[in-house]
Amino acid sequence: MTVAEGFFYVVAAGTVAGGLGVVLSRNVVHAALSLIFTLLTVATLYILLASEFLALVQILIYAGAVTILLLFALMLTRVCDTPLTMDGPQKPIAAVAGLVLMGALLGMVVATTWPRDRGEATVVSLETLGDALFRSWAVPFEVASLVLLVALVGAIVIARPEDGE
Amino acid sequence: MIPLEHFLGLSAILFSLGVYGVLARRNAVLILMSVELMLNAVSVNMVAFAVYTSPEQFVGIVFAIFIITVAAAEVGLALAIILRVFRNRATANVDEVAELKW
Numbered sequence: 001m002t003v004a005e006g007f008f009y010v011v012a013a014g015t016v017a018g019g020l021g022v023v024l025s026r027n028v029v030h031a032a033l034s035l036i037f038t039l040l041t042v043a044t045l046y047i048l049l050a051s052e053f054l055a056l057v058q059i060l061i062y063a064g065a066v067t068i069l070l071l072f073a074l075m076l077t078r079v080c081d082t083p084l085t086m087d088g089p090q091k092p093i094a095a096v097a098g099l100v101l102m103g104a105l106l107g108m109v110v111a112t113t114w115p116r117d118r119g120e121a122t123v124v125s126l127e128t129l130g131d132a133l134f135r136s137w138a139v140p141f142e143v144a145s146l147v148l149l150v151a152l153v154g155a156i157v158i159a160r161p162e163d164g165e
Numbered sequence: 166m167i168p169l170e171h172f173l174g175l176s177a178i179l180f181s182l183g184v185y186g187v188l189a190r191r192n193a194v195l196i197l198m199s200v201e202l203m204l205n206a207v208s209v210n211m212v213a214f215a216v217y218t219s220p221e222q223f224v225g226i227v228f229a230i231f232i233i234t235v236a237a238a239e240v241g242l243a244l245a246i247i248l249r250v251f252r253n254r255a256t257a258n259v260d261e262v263a264e265l266k267w
Binding site for chain 2 (some may be wrong): 002004005008012014015016020022023028031032035038039045046048049050053054055057058061062065066069070072073074075076077082084087088090091093095096097098099101102105106109110115116124128129132133140144145147148151153154156158159
């Protein structure tokens with residue numbers, strides 16, 4: 001086992017532990033902190049996959065901005081006042097569905113013959129990525145930015161208090 | 166190099182955890198957190214496939230960037246809706262907002 005493999009197993013164990021914390025924790029703030037931990041370990045996975053820019057974006061946007069938004073929502077909706085009602089009565093069915101899906105996906109991964117690796121992954125330079133993003137993927141890029149703009153304007157309109165409230 | 170299967174297995178586990186969380190949780194914010202887990206699992210899958218199979222590695226990275234963009238938009242919009250529901254109904258539990266349930 002190489003150093004990279006050992007590192008991968010440690011990070012993967014961390015990812016799964018963080019995911020379990022998100023879905024099983026009784027305390028919402030602990031769930032949010034587990035989510036931050038999971039997102040950071042996924043950023044480490046991106047570094048193992050030689051995608052350093054993606055790791056940076058993951059840390060900045062996901063672990064930084066998105067989780068702060070989620071924590072604000074937890075604060076504003078006062079979830080912490082009712083900790084005992086976080087899971088519904090459908091919990092056993094959800095557990096069965098999750099386990100069945102996990103079994104099916106893992107069985108599929110094991111049963112399929114995947115292409116052998118091509119040796120070491122080459123690091124994609126930022127120049128290549130920027131070239132691709134603004135030349136071949138320019139239209140999807142603009143559409144994505146438009147989606148973001150419309151969503152954020154819509155969020156402001158929806159959350160704004162109306163007259164008489 | 167780490168085999169491709171290990172990345173796929175990890176993202177399968179992460180995705181299933183997300184599915185469990187979406188189905189089991191009552192609180193809308195916690196459901197949203199589980200959706201984030203699923204989106205991350207898909208991103209890991211795409212980047213792993215791109216790095217291991219495609220000669221043009223950056224395609225998977227570009228897709229992951231789009232996933233992160235859409236996830237940010239989705240979280241912003243969903244939290245606005247949750248705040249609105251909380252202001253009108255004083256609850257953020259999805260099973261208490263069941264007017265459209267037949």
